[in-house]
Amino acid sequence: MQGNGFKIGVIVAFLALTLYYLYPTIIWNLEQKQMAELSDTELAEYKSENMEKLQSLRENILSLGLDLQGGMHVTLEVGTPQLIVELAGQNKDEQLEDVVRVARERADANETDFVDEMLAEFEARDPNARLSRYYRSEADDITRRSTNEEIVAYLKTQRDAALDRAIEIIRTRVDRFGVTEPSIVKQGESRIVVELPGVDDEERVRGLLKGTARLEFRTGPDAQDFANFRNRAIEFYNVEADTSDSLSLNAGPSNELVNLMSFVQYPYIFGYASAEDTAAVMDLVTAPDIVRMLPRNTELLWAAYPLRGQEGPDQFALYGVHTEAELTGEVIESASIQFDPTTNAPEVAMGMNNDGARTWSRVTGANIGKPIAIVLDDYVVSYPNVETKISGGNSTITGLDGVEEAEDLVNILMSGALPAPLQIIEERTVGATLGAESIQAGLQSVLFGLVVVAIFMIVYYRAGGAVADLALLLNIIFILGILAGFHATLTLPGMAGIVLTIGMAVDANVLIFDRIREEQRGGKTMRAAISSGYANAMSAIIDANVTTGFVAIILMSFGVGPIKGFAVTLLAGIVCSLFSAIVITRVVIDYLTRNNADAISFG
Amino acid sequence: MRWFETPNIDFVGKRKAAYTISAILFIASLGAIFTKGLQYGIDFRGGKEFVYKFDQPVNTTDIRDMLTDPLGSTPEVKLFGSETEILIRTDNESSTDEVQTAIETAFAQNLQGNGFEDEKSDSIGPRFAEDLKSAAAQSVIYAIVIIFIYILIRFRKWTFSAGAVTALLHDVVITLGIFTILNDLVPFSLLIDQNIIAAFLTIVGYSLNDTVVVFDRIRENSIVHKGMEYAPMVNKSLNDTLSRTVITSLTTLFVVLVLFIFGGEVLKGLSFALIIGVVLGTYSSLFVASPLVLELDKRAK
Numbered sequence: 001m002q003g004n005g006f007k008i009g010v011i012v013a014f015l016a017l018t019l020y021y022l023y024p025t026i027i028w029n030l031e032q033k034q035m036a037e038l039s040d041t042e043l044a045e046y047k048s049e050n051m052e053k054l055q056s057l058r059e060n061i062l063s064l065g066l067d068l069q070g071g072m073h074v075t076l077e078v079g080t081p082q083l084i085v086e087l088a089g090q091n092k093d094e095q096l097e098d099v100v101r102v103a104r105e106r107a108d109a110n111e112t113d114f115v116d117e118m119l120a121e122f123e124a125r126d127p128n129a130r131l132s133r134y135y136r137s138e139a140d141d142i143t144r145r146s147t148n149e150e151i152v153a154y155l156k157t158q159r160d161a162a163l164d165r166a167i168e169i170i171r172t173r174v175d176r177f178g179v180t181e182p183s184i185v186k187q188g189e190s191r192i193v194v195e196l197p198g199v200d201d202e203e204r205v206r207g208l209l210k211g212t213a214r215l216e217f218r219t220g221p222d223a224q225d226f227a228n229f230r231n232r233a234i235e236f237y238n239v240e241a242d243t244s245d246s247l248s249l250n251a252g253p254s255n256e257l258v259n260l261m262s263f264v265q266y267p268y269i270f271g272y273a274s275a276e277d278t279a280a281v282m283d284l285v286t287a288p289d290i291v292r293m294l295p296r297n298t299e300l301l302w303a304a305y306p307l308r309g310q311e312g313p314d315q316f317a318l319y320g321v322h323t324e325a326e327l328t329g330e331v332i333e334s335a336s337i338q339f340d341p342t343t344n345a346p347e348v349a350m351g352m353n354n355d356g357a358r359t360w361s362r363v364t365g366a367n368i369g370k371p372i373a374i375v376l377d378d379y380v381v382s383y384p385n386v387e388t389k390i391s392g393g394n395s396t397i398t399g400l401d402g403v404e405e406a407e408d409l410v411n412i413l414m415s416g417a418l419p420a421p422l423q424i425i426e427e428r429t430v431g432a433t434l435g436a437e438s439i440q441a442g443l444q445s446v447l448f449g450l451v452v453v454a455i456f457m458i459v460y461y462r463a464g465g466a467v468a469d470l471a472l473l474l475n476i477i478f479i480l481g482i483l484a485g486f487h488a489t490l491t492l493p494g495m496a497g498i499v500l501t502i503g504m505a506v507d508a509n510v511l512i513f514d515r516i517r518e519e520q521r522g523g524k525t526m527r528a529a530i531s532s533g534y535a536n537a538m539s540a541i542i543d544a545n546v547t548t549g550f551v552a553i554i555l556m557s558f559g560v561g562p563i564k565g566f567a568v569t570l571l572a573g574i575v576c577s578l579f580s581a582i583v584i585t586r587v588v589i590d591y592l593t594r595n596n597a598d599a600i601s602f603g
Numbered sequence: 604m605r606w607f608e609t610p611n612i613d614f615v616g617k618r619k620a621a622y623t624i625s626a627i628l629f630i631a632s633l634g635a636i637f638t639k640g641l642q643y644g645i646d647f648r649g650g651k652e653f654v655y656k657f658d659q660p661v662n663t664t665d666i667r668d669m670l671t672d673p674l675g676s677t678p679e680v681k682l683f684g685s686e687t688e689i690l691i692r693t694d695n696e697s698s699t700d701e702v703q704t705a706i707e708t709a710f711a712q713n714l715q716g717n718g719f720e721d722e723k724s725d726s727i728g729p730r731f732a733e734d735l736k737s738a739a740a741q742s743v744i745y746a747i748v749i750i751f752i753y754i755l756i757r758f759r760k761w762t763f764s765a766g767a768v769t770a771l772l773h774d775v776v777i778t779l780g781i782f783t784i785l786n787d788l789v790p791f792s793l794l795i796d797q798n799i800i801a802a803f804l805t806i807v808g809y810s811l812n813d814t815v816v817v818f819d820r821i822r823e824n825s826i827v828h829k830g831m832e833y834a835p836m837v838n839k840s841l842n843d844t845l846s847r848t849v850i851t852s853l854t855t856l857f858v859v860l861v862l863f864i865f866g867g868e869v870l871k872g873l874s875f876a877l878i879i880g881v882v883l884g885t886y887s888s889l890f891v892a893s894p895l896v897l898e899l900d901k902r903a904k
Contacts, residue, residue: 425728441867449858503858551808558742
């Protein structure tokens, strides 16, 4: 019994920690159940009232993998070879294309870096040839005299930048797709993994992810015309609402558009709406009657990002811009962050080629004091005001809200300059129905596995078995707690890992109990047998679990998605089962035998 | 209840018979693997897989026939857990959109009045599949090397390492062989994919678990019973731990059976691999790993 106070303390602390991590999950599930009973309007009201609470719960729950909740998992690859050829611009020739082709095959076959292979192939053909003949860029300090090593470093930077741009583009697109908790991460040098829970509109997502970005500069409509249009549109819904509601008892003024949007006086912004209302607003403003009211050559486009520095739900602006682009992204040669020397505010410097600069000078000259929209894939990224006529093609975009916005803008401006060809190389979609069935199957397996093993243990080891079962139950709670605490994801193979752990977790207790029986056979008293049973079984338990642990760690580093989930639960299972089988059962057995050592039986 | 309380089974004496059985299984497995080739799923060879759920039961042969033309090659079609769910596997290299449209058009034309929806789709590019395959192979090799080294450090005898690793290879190769042979014969998919690799590594861990417990006892007995000859001591160690080996194998077998029956179609392959693995792992730690240590020890002397 001595020293068990400490052990009990550890057990209680561990259990408390586990329950603390599982608490949001439990509450979340209760909330979900409650919310399922509400009607649509009640639900919307409840959601907006408890938004913060729900949000914080959502962030802390044990999240389910895509295979359980349904959704899409897509791996995209930036086509480095195409990018390298395009970077050469007009300098590219057949030899370069041939080198790229050979290098690509070799890089695939040997799993080496494509750019390194390209240099090797290029130099193998002519040791004295210089890559600088293809890549010259004043902006990046690449001259005729640059060494091949410098060029390789330059190409690698370009590739990394292309990947970052691609991620930025995908993020802006996915954000607008209305997915809860999308995940977009870089993998290796040229891959992006996108996970979209709950999405099964595969065709749309594919188009969204793959299509090259279309960057445009568009002018805005006449401020007065647009303001008039806005007033008429709002008025239109006033009238509509009145007539349709005339029969209802609730005859107060109601305007669908006003309910969904907030309005400001700025002449180029139609209004603001929260992300969840954008679709409903779109339905209203694209009604034929409204479209007819629009000023000539004008359309309404949403902002790519929510209003910055705003409390409460994200608000997106709906802008009025011209339908025709004045310039497209290809004319951009450079974009970089700089800081205002006096205020130190971040700005973006943008350079255009000669053709672009000429048009730009005309467009800016004609629009002094008015804004020009930077539009990416039909979403307005930025809508800066023109201060002066800009000749020479070098412009500065000021008034940005922090370095982050500046970085995003640079990425987007460059995306027009150098489209990174993206290819889907892996795609896995699970429908919500199959996901729900999988949850069901997983839960059933865990439950049945638990029951079968628990009964067997009691039948075989009697009281000892019951103690082991208690440890097993706590073990499963611990595993779930660890998963929630580490923000790991529960996948179907992960549930299989839990089921497997149930079978293997009793192993430590089987080892101990068998040893106790053996010690008893050797003539020891119960108390002595228990003591040496635990002591002597220890080395076997440690060895057996360490080896399985190694395997789990290897799996964790190799596997992706579901398999990683399997490895994580397996590893958590090993750690927990060691703890529960060795520490918890010992404490319980010590307690049961505190007065009479023979009070417990191991069958 | 007590099973195998003080057993006295002559494992070591029967090792020749066990070697014969193992050798036959091993060679048959290698034979199947080399003649048929490993049956890779799309994870490791690239391709596309779709699962559709229909309102009414469908016939896999009909589906195969109606899709052969639009897809340009005969797809693999299997039931997916029930009569109304089917899995289609094709090597068609067009975009997923195109393939999906082709399949759905064929359904709409040929199966009028039978509604359907897609439940699951996977599309793996050949280059990505190559990467996955080499990562999987690497992880299996790493696992085996690390285990060899760990046992070497823990038991300080290379014969233990060699015995354990041979038993692991024995288990993995025979499981692979069984998968290769049975793939066409069972109604569920036994193709080798990521899930199966996870199962293999688990088998490696499990089989080792059993083996290590016996080794541990050999080590202990060699200290306690110093005068004893090696062969009877190994046999005594196997018998000493037999009850535990059987009980743990049973509980694990219970749960993997539960997983196989209730875990759903997605986990069929994985749980099937685990069932075979548990059975083989138990067998190999009793009849392969420890007797092999004995054998190698004799040679070394």
